Amino acid sequence: MQRRPLIAGNWKMYLTRAEAVTLARAVVESSSSCTDRDVMIAPSFPFLAAVCAAVEGSGVLVGAQNIAWEKEGAFTGEVSAPMLEDLGVQMAIVGHSERRHIFGEDNAMINRRLRGAISGAVQAVLCIGETLAEREAGKMLTVLDAQVRQALAGVTGEQMRKVVIAYEPVWAIGTGKTATPEQAQEAHAHIRHLLEEIFEKNIAGAVRILYGGSVKPDNIDVLMAQADIDGALVGGAALKAESFNRIIQFQ
Ligand code: 13P
Numbered sequence: 607m608q609r610r611p612l613i614a615g616n617w618k619m620y621l622t623r624a625e626a627v628t629l630a631r632a633v634v635e636s637s638s639s640c641t642d643r644d645v646m647i648a649p650s651f652p653f654l655a656a657v658c659a660a661v662e663g664s665g666v667l668v669g670a671q672n673i674a675w676e677k678e679g680a681f682t683g684e685v686s687a688p689m690l691e692d693l694g695v696q697m698a699i700v701g702h703s704e705r706r707h708i709f710g711e712d713n714a715m716i717n718r719r720l721r722g723a724i725s726g727a728v729q730a731v732l733c734i735g736e737t738l739a740e741r742e743a744g745k746m747l748t749v750l751d752a753q754v755r756q757a758l759a760g761v762t763g764e765q766m767r768k769v770v771i772a773y774e775p776v777w778a779i780g781t782g783k784t785a786t787p788e789q790a791q792e793a794h795a796h797i798r799h800l801l802e803e804i805f806e807k808n809i810a811g812a813v814r815i816l817y818g819g820s821v822k823p824d825n826i827d828v829l830m831a832q833a834d835i836d837g838a839l840v841g842g843a844a845l846k847a848e849s850f851n852r853i854i855q856f857q
Pocket residue numbers: 616702774778779780781782818819820821839840841842843
């Protein structure tokens with residue numbers, strides 16, 4: 607099955623407003639020649655509006671780095687799907703390992719966030735991934751299974767059109783230690799197989815599974831050559847126009 611590649615930049619808690627707008631304009635420029643792939647950038651919450659304005663009309667997608675499950679209410683510090691839609695935000699990252707490990711978000715909460723996104727028009731980028739200790743203890747597949755099954759509980763096959771999965775092994779995030787293409791492909795194939803069990807084969811075949819964790823200009827091509835790798839979720843290398851441009855232009 608043909609899946610449209612998605613190259614996504616997670617800017618985390620970096621960049622000033624001016625830097626965010628400048629980088630967003632550079633991403634518009636880089637992606638203008640690529641009609642066969644999607645490009646998404648996820649700035650910090652305060653600069654979403656400025657970045658949406660900077661990419662308007664370009665086809666570059668804008669994502670939030672998290673999303674609330676309720677539409678409104680007394681939820682100090684949270685931002686809802688209708689608020690994001692109002693700004694022109696099309697996607698939201700949920701379950702990032704930093705949310706899980708630093709802020710204590712568990713699979714049940716991530717499930718609520720994901721359903722909050724896709725109950726409206728916001729596509730969810732669901733991040734999953736094992737820690738080094740889990741991998742070394744031979745628990746990688748069990749951990750991924752639990753993360754996928756619990757985060758997708760109650761999600762219909764139809765709604766899976768609005769879900770992208772990002773496999774981000776925790777030990778590869780920000781460490782410069784990328785998973786080998788074989789390690790990434792093994793995890794991606796396993797995730798797709800699991801999606802076939804939960805949904806149907808054609809639904810599983812249409813879900814984009816991104817790899818994240820020290821994606822750089824010099825490893826993107828070999829990662830993208832793997833059968834089940836449909837794109838990348840990029841941290842550090844997405845903060846510089848030159849390196850992100852090269853990743854967008856993967857061969
Ligand atoms: P790095 O690309 O900096 O390893 O970060 C990956 C990541 O966490 C993207 O969400």
